[in-house]
Amino acid sequence: MADPIRLIHSAAEAGPQLPHNVEAEAALLGAIMIDNRIAEDVQLKLRADHFYEAVHGRIYDAILLLLDRNMVANPVTLKPMFEADEAMKSLGGPAYLAQLTGSGAGLIGARDFANQIYDLALLRELVAVGRNMAERAFDTSEAETPKEQIEAAEVALYKVAEEGGEAGSVKTFGQATRMAVELAEKALNAGGGLSGVTTGLDSVNAKTGGLHHSDLVILAGRPGMGKTALATNIAFNAARRWVRDEEDGIPPEKSVGAKVAFFSLEMSADQLATRILSEQSSISSESLRMGKIGQQDFRNLARAAAELETLPLFIDDTPGLTIAALRTRARRLKRRHGIGLVVVDYLQLLQGSGRQSDGNRVQEISEISRGLKTLAKELNVPVIALSQLSRAVEQREDKRPQLSDLRESGSIEQDADIVLFVYREEYYVASREPKRPGPEDDAKTHEDHQKWMADMEKVFGLSELIVAKQRHGATGKVKLKFEAQITRFSDYIDDAYLPAHRD
Incomplete structure (x- = not known):
């Protein structure tokens, strides 16, 4: 035979x-x-x-x-x-x-x-x-x-x-335990409470422990709430911390900073850069765009620009990206530059493959949110995806967003590890401004405007970051300060905790 x-x-x-x-x-x-x-x-x-x-x-x-x-x-x-x-x-x-x-x-x-x-x-x-x-x-x-x-x-x-690769390989409990201990050690070395990538906001880090590897973080809000500003702030803070840790001789695996890939489907790269320059030089972005700056402002601008030249923040402003193309580009940036954080602004501007959606937008959004979660796990980095909210928010008396307000698909809520809502009551109070009183107006008009000014004073410059879902910890609210002129979020310090002033 x-x-x-x-x-x-x-x-x-x-x-x-x-x-x-x-x-x-x-x-x-x-x-x-x-x-x-x-x-x-x-x-x-x-x-x-x-x-x-x-x-x-x-x-x-x-x-x-x-x-x-x-x-x-x-x-x-x-x-x-x-x-x-x-x-x-x-x-x-x-x-x-x-x-x-x-x-x-x-x-x-x-x-x-x-x-x-x-x-x-x-x-x-x-x-x-x-x-x-x-x-x-x-x-x-x-x-x-x-x-x-x-x-x-x-x-x-x-x-x-x-x-x-070894992706998806089975790990023993001993291996998993060692990884958990390494995370705890990283949190301890970072000053406690921070086991992931820093947001640059101590109050947010304290609530979430930072941005954890392989997590999909949804950052949502109605237009005008400042979600892009917050995402830009976080991206800048993470990249700046990476540079500082590198200068201090901290090994990359122990740094709580990260090199960042920012996919901006709405704004151009120069608009994003203007925002960051505005924040760092404390000059309003409107003044920068229109050239309304003095010599001292220009010196501050030049200083800020020089400091930002080496920032490991990569901006891709290609419009109309598909989820497949975004994942390809993110993998390329991971391979070439070792990025540790991905930001997508915003989710609804991404396109699906066209095959699975068949014209159904809900299915397409589901494919996109699953793709972003898969990307976070593949690259083992946190992915922040900005998302729009439905108009249902505007119909309620309390305008604070809820999980049900996430636009077009419940799969966004399902796939996300953390869901954050940006809410600024100042925006809504400002829109309710009554008629400005003149000398001929009656006492009621003056009274209404005085009451509105008192309400405005209470909420001016304040913002809430609502942690609506968190797999790693509790939900709740974090109070932040927001400087609208320079689009900067920072930690809020209550006057009650400030030291008493002496005459």
């Missing part, structure tokens, strides 16, 4: 040779059928489609199926499953199973064989990606632009890279 392995090689030689080793596949399958415990070592990494020879892949699947049923997997128990297999018949029928166990050569190096089969499968994937790239590039009738083809190729390559 002809050698089955030689028959496989003869069939393979009919076309271009792809990386493979059918002898290693045969030896591994034979070893597993002799000692089923070997399957426990290799099945976490090896799948049926990693085998070059399709029959070998089916045998491997059949072995795992029997083991899952708590049955012994050997040539006898596997035989009924392959009696009608046409490809197996060309190799000599079910007798081929017994032939695989003949030498027992794979018992000694089973793990090495499994690793080689896996590595060769990755090389075949690379060949397939390369061929696909070349075919699409040659096809000038392809609807996709060259830029879109490059992004699609990066996605395909990243999938191959993910295959080769």
Whole structure:
């Protein structure tokens, strides 16, 4: 009878040779059928489609199926499953199973064989990606632009890279415990209470413990509440802390700062830079845009700009990004620059794949929120996604947002690890300003305006950050100070806690 392995090689030689080793596949399958415990070592990494020879892949699947049923997997128990297999018949029928166990050569190096089969499968994937790239590039009738083809190729390559990583591997409780202790040590070294990336706001850090790796943080608010300003403040604070920790000789893994990728789908990069410059130079962004600044202001501006030149804050202001393109760009920034925080402004301006949504906006938003959560886990960084709120907020007497106000999809609330709402009562009180009294107006008009001014004084410059959902801790509110002219949030200090002034 002809050698089955030689028959496989003869069939393979009919076309271009792809990386493979059918002898290693045969030896591994034979070893597993002799000692089923070997399957426990290799099945976490090896799948049926990693085998070059399709029959070998089916045998491997059949072995795992029997083991899952708590049955012994050997040539006898596997035989009924392959009696009608046409490809197996060309190799000599079910007798081929017994032939695989003949030498027992794979018992000694089973793990090495499994690793080689896996590595060769990755090389075949690379060949397939390369061929696909070349075919699409040659096809000038392809609807996709060259830029879109490059992004699609990066996605395909990243999938191959993910295959080769340890992502998703099982961790023992001991490993998980060590990771938890390392986080606690990091929090202790940071001064206590901060185990993630800093927001730069002590009161927010105290409430959330910082921005935790692999978390999706939704930052939402109605227009005019300052959600973009807060996101920009946090991005700047995290990047600045990274620079300071680096200057102080703190290792990157122990820093509570981060290099930041800011995806701005609404504002341009120069508008964002103007906001940060305004905050750091204490000059209103309106004055900066219109050039209404004196020599001293310009010196402050130049000083702030010089300090910000080396800031590890990367701004991508490409409009109309799809969730797939955003993930590709974020992975690229992680690979090239080691980013530790991603900010997306804002979620509703992202587009879905177009395939899953089928014109349904709710499904599209669900796909986007799931994609952002997956990105946070893939890169092991916090992702802050800004989100709009529905107009239902405006219909209530109490304008404080609720989770049900998250616009267009309940999946945003479901996928998020933390949901934060920015609320400024000052905005609503200012909009209720009554008629300004003149000399001829009656006492009631003067009284109404005085009452409004008293209400305005109570809320002027104040903001609330509502922690509506938090997987790591309690919900609640954090009071912040907001300087609208320079779009800066800072910690609120109650007058009751200030030291008494002496005359």
